[in-house]
Amino acid sequence: MTKTVRFITENFGKYDPNSIDSYLSIDGFSAVKKALAMSSSEIIDLAKTASVRGRGGAAYDMGRKWAQAASVPGDQKVVICNADEGEPCTFKDRSILSKDPFRLIEGMIIAGYTVGAQNGYIYLREEYRHLRPLIKNAITESMERGYLGDNILGTGFSFHIHLYSGAGAYVCGEGSTLIESIEGKSGRPRIKPPFIKECGLFQLPTLVNNVETLAIAAAFIQHGVEDYMRYGTPSSPGTKIISLAGNVKKPGAYEIPFGITLREIIYDIGGGISDDHELKLFQLGGASGKIGPASIIDTPFTYDDLAKVGLVVGSGGILVVDDRTRVIDFLKSIQDFFIHESCGKCTPCREGNRQIAKIMDRFVKGCPKPDDLHTAERFANIMSNCAFCGLGETAQSALLSAIKYFPEEFGLMEVAANEKC
Numbered sequence: 001m002t003k004t005v006r007f008i009t010e011n012f013g014k015y016d017p018n019s020i021d022s023y024l025s026i027d028g029f030s031a032v033k034k035a036l037a038m039s040s041s042e043i044i045d046l047a048k049t050a051s052v053r054g055r056g057g058a059a060y061d062m063g064r065k066w067a068q069a070a071s072v073p074g075d076q077k078v079v080i081c082n083a084d085e086g087e088p089c090t091f092k093d094r095s096i097l098s099k100d101p102f103r104l105i106e107g108m109i110i111a112g113y114t115v116g117a118q119n120g121y122i123y124l125r126e127e128y129r130h131l132r133p134l135i136k137n138a139i140t141e142s143m144e145r146g147y148l149g150d151n152i153l154g155t156g157f158s159f160h161i162h163l164y165s166g167a168g169a170y171v172c173g174e175g176s177t178l179i180e181s182i183e184g185k186s187g188r189p190r191i192k193p194p195f196i197k198e199c200g201l202f203q204l205p206t207l208v209n210n211v212e213t214l215a216i217a218a219a220f221i222q223h224g225v226e227d228y229m230r231y232g233t234p235s236s237p238g239t240k241i242i243s244l245a246g247n248v249k250k251p252g253a254y255e256i257p258f259g260i261t262l263r264e265i266i267y268d269i270g271g272g273i274s275d276d277h278e279l280k281l282f283q284l285g286g287a288s289g290k291i292g293p294a295s296i297i298d299t300p301f302t303y304d305d306l307a308k309v310g311l312v313v314g315s316g317g318i319l320v321v322d323d324r325t326r327v328i329d330f331l332k333s334i335q336d337f338f339i340h341e342s343c344g345k346c347t348p349c350r351e352g353n354r355q356i357a358k359i360m361d362r363f364v365k366g367c368p369k370p371d372d373l374h375t376a377e378r379f380a381n382i383m384s385n386c387a388f389c390g391l392g393e394t395a396q397s398a399l400l401s402a403i404k405y406f407p408e409e410f411g412l413m414e415v416a417a418n419e420k421c
């Protein structure tokens, strides 16, 4: 039995993403037509009912965010589609951008109409530059047919979409950093308050949503919230596109209903562990996510069930690691990533990452100092509590969860150290 579903991804492969005619032939833009016949508050009520949590990683309630954005005073507002997708092991937004760009445009128009914005910006990660022509064409064709631009479908509502590319920095996926980047400044997060919902891009009230979040909005407006909520569990309704990667036989972006277990994801959807090795660990939510051992593989993939075992849904990345990799080597590679991506603005992240890397190096070589594990844990906790932005706050998630779930991997190293060093 297939465990994957097609709600957000229902259009994949059904039309030519280079052609608006092809999109219109599968009932394209019916969500926009429906939404523009509704009031902003009606759409917000639907979004609240759907209980969609933002798919960018922070899981902020979408309906609540749209209600807040709509209530901020201002004649000029902005919607930003966060297509930075810089989290390692996350490629689900790419599947929407490449296979269903028109639905994303619909989601942005609906968001703009709901919160009272006139302009939308797609912030596309540099590595997706090959998708620029496709997205540009979708914007142009939508304007030519009157679905985008001034006086959309004669309703009096005007909305324009602009396409921006990042320069390849992971931190630019963070909302305020992304805004600095669009404004032409270097990619460093802003101090808050003021919050971007009140004072964001060009000092205007700004709504930032992930690609998948916006695509879901278009899908549930088109088909009805009930259709979306027939999937999932009461507390985690609906579906999620996951990015399954690492040591699985069938890696890929899959849409799943919330509630199936990690075992079903890894073995039924992913085909099991490559070369029939043993599962060692999985990391959920990209490099900034926590890791879990094979013993909790029967945990259902829902926000609350994962929270009970200390894991998060995050961006939906699921990285599978088998018994050929040592936990300590895995942690070291994550550490190197964060040293590279730290923007350097705050001390806990800039220095903390480097100091922890030195300790990791000693563990990798099998020569840790007696108090190294304690020191690394202390630095990691300082970073989680004191870093300026989410990058530094979550950079040590993997380390802290490894200490919880794989203490023996560090302990053995210390024994080895006593003998060898």
Ligand SMILES: Cc1cc2nc3c(=O)[nH]c(=O)nc-3n(C[C@H](O)[C@H](O)[C@H](O)COP(=O)(O)O)c2cc1C
Pocket (backbone or CB within 6 Å): 053, 054, 055, 056, 057, 058, 059, 060, 065, 082, 083, 084, 085, 086, 087, 170, 171, 172, 173, 174, 175, 176, 208, 209, 210, 211, 213, 214, 389, 390, 391
């Ligand atoms: C370091 C860092 C990188 C991030 N990268 C992304 C990203 O690539 N895409 C994304 O949608 N959100 C990313 N986020 C989360 C955004 O700040 C923001 O919460 C999200 O875009 C809001 O959209 P949502 O409510 O639809 O999830 C990142 C956050 C941090 C701290």
Ligand code: SF4
Pocket (backbone or CB within 6 Å): 171, 189, 341, 342, 343, 344, 345, 346, 347, 349, 350, 387, 388, 389, 390, 391, 392, 393
């Ligand atoms: S935590 Fe600090 S140094 Fe790290 S990316 Fe954020 S602002 Fe920059």
